[in-house]
Amino acid sequence: MPDQSVCVIGASGNVGKPTVDALLKAGGFRVTAVTRKGSTASFPDGVTAWEIDDSYPQDELHTVFSKHGSDAVICLLPPVDVNLLNMIADVAAQAGVKRFLPSEFGSDTDAPEVLQLVPMFGGKAAVTNHLKTKVSLGMTWTSVINGAFFDWGLRTGFIGFDLQSSTATMYDSGDTEVNATTLADVGQAVVGILRHPKETANRYVYVQNACFTQNQLLAAIEKSTGKKWTVNKRECAEARQTGGMKLSKGDMSGVRDMILGGLYAGEPAANYAKTRKLDNELLGIKEYPLEDLVDKVINATSRHSAGEYTDLTFLDESYIRQHGPATFLNRMFTAKAYISTDSFDADFRSFEIIGEGQCGTVWALTGTDQVLKVMKEGKLNQLWNDSVMHKTVQEAFETVGIALRNDITIPKYGQFITPSHDIFWQPNMKRFSAEIADKHAFLSSRIFGLPLSVRASIVDALAPKDIKAHKQEFLAREENQHTLVRLYLGRREQRAATRSFRLRNFDLTISEMEYLRLDTHRYATIIARALAILHWRAHVDANDVEFVLGSAPMISTPPTAAELKILNPDNIGFVTHGLNLYHTSVGVWLLDFDQCQSFEKDAAGLELLKKGFWMNDPYYPRPVSTNAMDMALWAVFKEEYLAASSILTDSGMPKDFITAVEAEGKRRQLGGSIFQ
DSSP states (O other): OOOEEEEEEETTSTTTTHHHHHHHHSSEEEEEEEEEEEEOOOOOTTTEEEEETTTTHHHHHHHHHHHHSSSSSESSOTTHHHHHHHHHHHHHHHHHHEEESSSOOOOOSSSSSHHHHHHHHHHHHHHHHHTTTTGGTEEEEEEOOOEEEEEHHHTTTTTETTTTTTEEEETTTTTEEEEEEOOHHHHHHHHHHOOTTTTTTEEEEEOOOOEOOOHHHHHHHHHHHOOOOEEEEHHHHHHHHHHHHHHHHTTTTHHHHHHHHHHHTTTTTTTTGGTTTOOOHHHHHHOOOOHHHHHHHHHHHHHHTTTGGGGGGGHHHHHHHOOOOOHHHHHHTOOOOOEEEGGGOOOOOOTTTEEEEEEEEEEEEEEEEEEEEEETTTOOHHHHHHHHHHHHHHHHHTTTTTHHHTEEEEOEEEEEEEEOOHHHHHHHHGGGGOOOOOOOOOEEEOOOOHHHHHHHHHHHHHHHHHHTTTTHHHSSSGGGOOEEEETTTTOOOOOOSSSOOOOEEEEEEHHHHHHTTTTTTHHHHHHHHHHHHHHHOOOOOOTTTTTEEEOOOEEEEOOOOOHHHTTTTTTTTSSSSBOOOOBBBEEEEEEEEETTBBBOOSHHHHHHHHHHHSSSSSSOOOOOOOOOOOHHHHHHHHHHHHHHHHHHHOOHHOOOOOOHHHHHHHHHHSSSOOOO
């Protein structure tokens, strides 16, 4: 049987990823991901990415469906715009597509009771009803009913059980039976449908891994976690009413209230297994004991810390082999992945040199997450300024709302150590591998370098051929340890194929970020907001600071006490990221403040800010370019900088700064390239 051509719209979403994975694993499918040109999503090897305009033009859809989706189109877009989804179905029928799977994947929308309880599901039913009119044109359809997404719902707390706070919200009596399926088996259901086109044509299919009540799920969770949970009570009717009121005001948190208020409302809307024939056997879906499903989620969560609460993926060496180094780097550098601790290279030796700065040599301290920057000869004032400015910047960031600072971290200030600190020097001098001539030093928390698997993938994806040919030898060299990646949004030049390639303080250019399909607009946003905080809360010129990728902090930036007071245990996970106990995720860091100085809000101060921008390494996008992508990146940076600045100051100086930078960019353009 020839391979089937399948188009997936929404292939990077919660349902799309496991669906694509299942198709690739099953084999026999040529998978094309239809993606918008504005998307930064990446896909595994074996998937063809086909870009169309963000507005989903009919002619572009027709082209991709005709060429790559003749057997099936799987539409996984959110069922919000019914007209758009119906239009996509119309185009698919016109293009000769044989099977169409709409954005169902949830509760039984073919049951009037469900639609009465959760009216927002009416959009799903409307699309399926529209598909029924296309059968006469030769296009069949199948709608998948799988109940709740068990693993995703439990990890995120969506279904009412918060693993972080050990708190359950019990709806009504807690005795209503509900159906649930893991995301992986939702993907398997899609494979089964395409493997059995005749048996699944023009109907709903029903699958489940388990059927259970809230009380049964709570008992299984308490058994698995070994602790007694806090239980809060809620009425389904109240949840639906509250959800409807929230949605009427544009508050999308009402979606969860509406869904759970319907999911747990009772028969006959909840348990479709009592009224429908399950298609598990036909589609290759197994049922499992509830305890086994719970244990699998709990164990994965415990083993990988809290990363999965923010939709992070955990990778191991097999991911690199399957998807290649570029895709692996995309996942790591976008901070959407953790490396399995089984493949983590935790070879951090004690009291070794891990870096060199202008004013000091950086040593890692024994058995801690601290580093010591020991003064170079004649650099006492510079090291002291680094210490003072570091503390100034750290305190400034701590006073800013988490929305502006959540995606960037500053190493925590420790202490300035002088030669008279005998309590430190006497027991530790013998542990340094080289003589310490001057005992002035600055202690701070450490930015752990990128793990070996990331460093190896940088070599595979970006290094010259002669270095790739001797990769293991190259990675073992001292200068390629403790790697931090500098985010050069302002440099587009091609990397020279020379032996000067090295990993310590690796310069990642904008063209390489684009090759890796990184979200450069996100980086521009992070750096722009950080620069605004440096200018208008820390009141420093940001001269010679660095923005780098390194292993994410062990504990992410917490919200302030004021922010915590307006949050609750159910939504705190959407504000903060998870733990990174083993330094296996990647994050953006801000460091090196020894050249920074304070400024006055006058013409001289504006000149300092402008020089701080242009004299630094090219972390910032450039304001003048013949490249449209560079200009779009500058527009993002400019907009985010001004927006953040407007929160921090009423002064007109931020606009004056942007104007001065743009004017300097035009002046430099006349004298040659500004991407230097």
